[in-house]
Amino acid sequence: MLDLITNSINMRTKCICSLLLFLLMNSSLFAQEKNEIIQQRIEFLLEQNGVEELDLTNVFEQLSYYLEHPINLNTASVDELKSLQLLSDIQISDLLLHIKQFGKLISIYELQSLTYWDLPLIEKVLPFVRVDDKLDQLHITFHEAIKNGRFDWILRYQRTPEFKQGYTKVSDSILATSNKYYQGNADHYYARFRYTYRTNLSGGITADKDPGEAFFNKSQPKGFDFYSAHLYYKGGKYIQTVALGDYLVQVGQGLNTWSGYAFGKTADIFSSKRTANLLRPYTSVDENRFFRGAATVLGYKRFSLLTFVSQKRIDGTATNDSLPNSLDQIGTIDFSGLHRTNGEIAKKNRFTERVAGSYLTYRLRTFTVGLAAVHQQYDAAIIKDSVPYNNFAFRGTAITTLSSDYNFTYKNANFFGEVSYASHNQSFAQLHGVLAVLDPRVSVSIIYRNYQPGYHSFYNNGFSEGTATQNEKGLFLGSKVKIAPAWTLNMYADFFRFPWLKYQVDAPSSGVEFLFQPVYRPSKTLEIYGRFRLQIRQKNSRDSDGTITPIKNVTQRNYRLNMNYQVSEAIQLKSRVEYVTINRPSNKPEKGWIMTQDIVMHPKSKPFDLSLRYALFETDSYDSRIYTFENNAIGVFSVPAYYYQGSRAYCLIRYTFLKHWDFWLKYGTNIFSDRTSIGSGAEEIKGNRKSDITVQLRLSL
Numbered sequence: 001m002l003d004l005i006t007n008s009i010n011m012r013t014k015c016i017c018s019l020l021l022f023l024l025m026n027s028s029l030f031a032q033e034k035n036e037i038i039q040q041r042i043e044f045l046l047e048q049n050g051v052e053e054l055d056l057t058n059v060f061e062q063l064s065y066y067l068e069h070p071i072n073l074n075t076a077s078v079d080e081l082k083s084l085q086l087l088s089d090i091q092i093s094d095l096l097l098h099i100k101q102f103g104k105l106i107s108i109y110e111l112q113s114l115t116y117w118d119l120p121l122i123e124k125v126l127p128f129v130r131v132d133d134k135l136d137q138l139h140i141t142f143h144e145a146i147k148n149g150r151f152d153w154i155l156r157y158q159r160t161p162e163f164k165q166g167y168t169k170v171s172d173s174i175l176a177t178s179n180k181y182y183q184g185n186a187d188h189y190y191a192r193f194r195y196t197y198r199t200n201l202s203g204g205i206t207a208d209k210d211p212g213e214a215f216f217n218k219s220q221p222k223g224f225d226f227y228s229a230h231l232y233y234k235g236g237k238y239i240q241t242v243a244l245g246d247y248l249v250q251v252g253q254g255l256n257t258w259s260g261y262a263f264g265k266t267a268d269i270f271s272s273k274r275t276a277n278l279l280r281p282y283t284s285v286d287e288n289r290f291f292r293g294a295a296t297v298l299g300y301k302r303f304s305l306l307t308f309v310s311q312k313r314i315d316g317t318a319t320n321d322s323l324p325n326s327l328d329q330i331g332t333i334d335f336s337g338l339h340r341t342n343g344e345i346a347k348k349n350r351f352t353e354r355v356a357g358s359y360l361t362y363r364l365r366t367f368t369v370g371l372a373a374v375h376q377q378y379d380a381a382i383i384k385d386s387v388p389y390n391n392f393a394f395r396g397t398a399i400t401t402l403s404s405d406y407n408f409t410y411k412n413a414n415f416f417g418e419v420s421y422a423s424h425n426q427s428f429a430q431l432h433g434v435l436a437v438l439d440p441r442v443s444v445s446i447i448y449r450n451y452q453p454g455y456h457s458f459y460n461n462g463f464s465e466g467t468a469t470q471n472e473k474g475l476f477l478g479s480k481v482k483i484a485p486a487w488t489l490n491m492y493a494d495f496f497r498f499p500w501l502k503y504q505v506d507a508p509s510s511g512v513e514f515l516f517q518p519v520y521r522p523s524k525t526l527e528i529y530g531r532f533r534l535q536i537r538q539k540n541s542r543d544s545d546g547t548i549t550p551i552k553n554v555t556q557r558n559y560r561l562n563m564n565y566q567v568s569e570a571i572q573l574k575s576r577v578e579y580v581t582i583n584r585p586s587n588k589p590e591k592g593w594i595m596t597q598d599i600v601m602h603p604k605s606k607p608f609d610l611s612l613r614y615a616l617f618e619t620d621s622y623d624s625r626i627y628t629f630e631n632n633a634i635g636v637f638s639v640p641a642y643y644y645q646g647s648r649a650y651c652l653i654r655y656t657f658l659k660h661w662d663f664w665l666k667y668g669t670n671i672f673s674d675r676t677s678i679g680s681g682a683e684e685i686k687g688n689r690k691s692d693i694t695v696q697l698r699l700s701l
Contacts, residue, residue, distance in 0.1 A: 069198060070130040073111075074104040078365075080199075083277055085263070086125055088270045089407065089414040090437050091116050093366055105131045116412070116437050118482070120521070149197040154635065156190035156696040159211070162689060166212060166340070166682025180682055182212035182340040183219050191224070194283065202232040208285040212340030212682075219345050226337065228290075232281040240304065241297035246282035246290050249308055249459075250274075251359050251372050252405030252418040255429045255451075255469055258461035259289050265463075267490040267517045267531070269445040269478030272463060273416055273435060278306055278359070287337035288314070289459070291355060306359040313349035315339075319383050328380040341682070352379040355459070366409040375400045376458055389501035392425060392453040392471065399424045401457045412437045418462075425454030429469055431462055433476075441482035445492070449474050453500035465496045465511070473497045490517040506549045509538035525566040533558040542586035555583045558626075574598035582624050592619025594626045594642050611652040613668075617642040633664035633696040646672035646688075660701055666694040 071080050073095065081092045094116045099105065108131045111122050166182040175181055188211045194204030207224035214220035230245035248259045253274045259282075263271035279297055282290040295308035315334035334347045357374035377398040384393040403420035417432035433447035447463055453471040462469035463476070474496035481489045497510040513536070519529040535556045540549045560578040567573060575597050582590040594617040601610040611631040619625055625643035631652050632638055642648065650668030657663070669691040672678065678685040 065196070065199065066128040070128055073108075073129050073131050074099065076129075078363075079278075082275045084125070084128055085271070085275055086121075086128070088116075088273075088435055089409045089416075090412060090435065091121070093409045093414075096365065107131060115440060118440065120488075123524075145197045145201055149195055149201065151699075151701040152192070152194045152196075153699040154190070154192045154696065155698075156188075156633065156636070156694070158188035158190075158636075158692070158694045159186055160685075161691050161693060162685045162687065164679070164682065165684045165686075177342070179341045179343040182682060183342075183345065184209070184212050184214040184340065186211050187215075189215065189224065190285070192283070200233065200235040202281045203230065204281075204283060205229045206283060206285060210338055210340070212338070219339070225339055226285060226287050228282060228285065230281040230283070236299075238299055239296065240299045241279050241295075243279055243281060243295045243308075246292050247295050247308075248277070248280050248282050248290055249295065249306070249357070249359075250276040250278060251306075252276060252370060252403060252420075253416065253431050253433075253463065254461040255418045255420040255431060256372050256401045256403035256457055257357060257359075257374050257459050259291060259459050260284075260461075261289075262461045265465075265476070265492065265494060265513070265515075267515060269443065269480055269490065269492060270435060272445050272447055272476060272478060272492075273414075273433060274461075274463065278304075279308075285337075288335045302363050304361045304363070306357075306361075308355075308357055310353075310355040312353055314351050314353045315347045316350045317347055318350065318380070330378060330380050330382040331385075333382075353377075368407040370405045372403045372405075373400070374457070374459075388506070389503055392427075392500060394424050394456040396424065399456060399458070420455070420457065422455050422457055424456050425452075427452040427454035427456070427470075429455040429457075429462065433463075443480045445476065445478035447474075447476040449476075465494065465513070466498065466502070471498050471500050471502065473499065486520055486522045488519040488521070490519065491515060504540050505538065505551060506540055507538075507551050509551055511535070511537040527564045529560075529562050531558070531560040531562070533560075539584075542584070552585045557581045570601055570603045572600040572602075574600065576628065578626050578628070580619070580624050580626055590620040590624040592624035592626055592643070593617065594628060596628055598631075600631070607656045609654040611650075613648070613650050615642065615648045616646075617648070618645040619643045630668070632666055633694050634662075634698070636694060636696070644672050645674040646670055650692075652694075660699055662696075662698040662700070664694065664696040664698075666692075668692050 066084060071084070078092060078096075081087055081095070082089075091114075094114050095111075098114055105111070108126065108129070110131075111117050111125075112119070164186065166180065167186055168181060170178070170181055175183070187209070189209040190207070192204065192206045194202065194206075196202045206228040208226045209215050209220075209224045213225045216223045228246045230243065230247060232244075232247070233242045234240065249257055250260065250262075251257045254262055254276075258274070258276070262274050265272060279295055284290070291308060291310035292312040293308065293310040295306065298305045298307075315337070317331045317334065319329040319331040328351070330351055333351075334344075336344075339345050339348045353376070355374065355376045357372065359370055359372040361368060361370045375398065379397075381395070381397050383395055384390040400423040401420055403418055405416075405418035407416045408414070413434055413436040415434050417430070419428065419430040421428050429451040431447065431449045433445065435443070435445050437443050449463060449472065451462065451464070451470045451472045455470045457469065460469040464472055465474060466472050474494060476492060476494045478492035479490075483489055492515050494513045496512070497508070498505070499508055501507060502509065512534075514534040515531065516533075517529055517531045519527065521527045537554050538551045539554050541552045544550075558578065558580050560576065563573075563575045565573045577593070577595050579593045580591065584590075594615060596613060596615040599610075599612045613630070615628070617626065619642070622641075622643050625641040627639045627641055629639045630650065633652070633654075648668065648670045650666060652664065652666040655663045669689060672688045672690075675688045677687065678690050
């Protein structure tokens with residue numbers, strides 16, 4: 001017994017001394033800004049969705065909170081560690097097993113002794129965690145909540161200063177009958193007030209008005225176009241969580257129910273597995289992917305039960321608008337959240353959606369199994385157009401989905417999966433995967449998915465190539481290899497097939513995607529990575545005789561070289577070059593390229609931060625566009641698409657004053673050298689310049 005204690009102490013001492021020496025030799029270990037870690041995760045998600053803007057407030061706030069209130073590794077639960085979205089189940093199990101065998105961590109530096117925690121991972125996690133013997137307060141008092149709670153108030157203004165055709169001044173009679181003109185001005189307004197106490201209490205109101213929407217007049221007399229509010233409690237033994245108002249529910253691997261967004265195929269193979277955050281408040285302004293009502297999580301020993309009910313109005317078009325006094329039938333559900341023209345306003349809050357569900361979980365330390373049942377109903381029948389690719393589309397007023405998921409960690413392997421059944425067409429969706437650390441230097445990920453064409457669930461977000469968790473079979477193989485101390489290789493191959501037709505794909509199709517990304521990091525101040533990404537997808541040929549449209553392979557290749565260099569504690573340089581080629585048999589080959597240079601300044605003794613970018617780009621068309629992440633005010637996330645020929649520059653400044661106030665100002669502009677107008681229809685801008693302005697003010701108490 002004495003020898004065991006002595007060996008344990010000697011091991012800890014060696015690990016602490018080793019990592020202390022490492023830190024002293026690399027004094028710039030923490031030179032990388034904490035927010036950079038968060039931005040990298042968000043860039044993955046935005047690139048995956050292939051859109052320029054998403055409201056990822058809920059994704060951002062979880063990590064942002066842990067920056068200011070690090071998790072105590074000695075007392076953290078499995079759910080808290082998973083909520084970081086930086087650790088795999090294998091690494092979490094490794095930490096908990098170490099604490100069980102050797103007792104609580106003495107120092108943060110002891111993490112180096114863990115088998116599956118290398119130095120890059122430790123560096124990534126350190127800003128969000130701490131180690132001490134203090135016990136977090138279990139019972140929340142009103143005085144404690146008010147004294148140590150946080151109040152945030154945010155006001156944001158955004159605008160494109162160039163004139164768009166939709167804002168043309170016309171007579172009231174034309175405005176009342178035409179769909180060419182917007183009802184409101186070009187300003188984008190956002191306001192939010194929120195109170196939080198740790199992760200235990202949250203309450204807030206969010207309001208948003210998109211450009212072109214009316215504001216306190218005409219079609220919107222109540223001011224903002226979208227309002228969201230919530231009350232949230234977490235921390236009880238039996239009543240573990242309660243949510244009122246707007247909230248998110250995430251179950252299993254996202255096949256049945258998953259509101260909000262999730263990471264998918266990225267260079268980080270561990271992000272391919274969904275990490276569910278069962279119930280949390282909704283604070284974003286996406287007007288669709290959330291629930292509105294009440295939810296609670298009850299716990300007893302190893303069991304927990306989530307129950308939720310939701311009712312909200314949704315946007316959509318009716319198939320029989322031209323027939324008076326007829327019952328509504330839903331032709332399409334509109335997810336844009338835009339209400340600018342008469343046509344868009346007519347879709348607003350057209351139908352009622354009701355959702356109710358339960359999720360029962362049984363959990364051991366390394367094993368979890370869950371059972372879910374969700375029922376969703378509309379006050380009108382959904383009737384899709386009778387076209388071939390809609391043969392398996394949902395039709396009717398209600399659907400029930402049943403699912404079971406599992407998660408099991410054994411030594412160096414994590415097995416997970418979910419099977420879901422939908423009453424519509426009596427169809428199934430299933431996903432099974434394994435993440436394994438074959439060696440501290442080699443990790444692999446294998447995911448098999450099979451979503452039948454008739455499977456349907458309105459709120460899902462399973463791992464997939466397509467935009468929905470249906471009509472897809474696939475096998476994902478990923479690997480991360482530590483080749484040498486300074487070299488890491490990330491790669492994956494994804495083989496997928498669509499058994500039935502898709503929109504603009506008039507036959508069953510298939511495809512493959514490869515990614516190869518070597519990373520060179522000789523020091524904590526320099527990181528260089530290259531990326532080759534090959535995507536082969538089958539799409540309709542553009543050469544058709546009007547009878548049968550054949551499908552052809554469309555091949556896209558992306559080449560990227562990226563460099564981040566920390567010049568000093570205050571200055572960081574980011575450079576990127578990317579080249580893309582697209583080959584389509586029915587069209588001439590296309591190509592595009594972009595070069596960006598960023599300078600990020602964080603003077604430690606100054607109350608401001610500064611981000612600058614200059615970019616040059618040229619693509620043959622919109623099809624060969626290239627997405628690149630941009631810095632912006634906190635809570636604003638954008639990966640704009642660069643296309644055609646031109647340049648872009650932006651300047652972002654953040655100024656902190658009076659201790660509790662933060663002010664952001666961003667101005668960016670695109671100048672196109674091959675355009676005399678930008679956009680089309682109501683969004684058309686006459687000229688070759690398009691700019692954007694963001695102004696934001698935040699008060700934190």
